[in-house]
Amino acid sequence: MILAVLFANSDGNILIERFHGVPAEERLHWRSFLVKLGSENLKGSKNEELHVASHKSVSIVYTTVGDVCLYIVGKDEYDELALAEVIFAITSAVKDVCGKPPTERLFLDKYGRICLCLDEIVWKGVLENTEKDRVRRLIRLKPPVEP
Secondary structure, three states, rough: EEEEEEEEEEOEEEEEEEEEEOOOOHHHHHHEEEEEEEEHOOOOOOOOEEEEEEEEOEEEEEEHHHHHEEEEOOOOOHHHHHHHHHHHHHHEEEEHHHOOOHHHHHHOOOOOHHHHHHHHHOOOOOOOOOOOOHHHHHHOOOOOOOO
C-alpha cells in the first residue's frame, strides 16, 4: 500500500499531503520525519534525482521537482522499485500540468489540477494510472468545482 504522498517546499512547509491507512496520530510524525529527511539529503541534489530510505519497515522514495520536494512512502508490495514508478508518474504529471518543473508559486497556481492528477495516479493507497496521456484525459473529464 502507498501510505503517503507529500509535496513540500524547500522550507519544509507541506503543500499537498495524501495519507492512506495512516492513523491521524501518526501523521505529524511522518510529516516531520519526511521534511527532516529531505532537508538533510535534498540540498544540492539534482532535479528529479531519486533518493531512497527505509523507516519502520516501510520504503521511502523522494526527490525534488523544480522548487518542490516530493515524498512517497509505501509498504508491502510497494518497495523502492514500485515507488520509483509512482514517483515518475507523479513528477511527469506535475511537469505536464505546469508546463515545466514548477516553482513553488506555479505549483500553487496549478494546485487544483495537480490534486486531480494525484487522485488519478494514486487512489486509496493503490497505484491506478501511470500513463501521462491517460491521466491528462481523465482530469479533463472532471467537472469544475464551485468554490
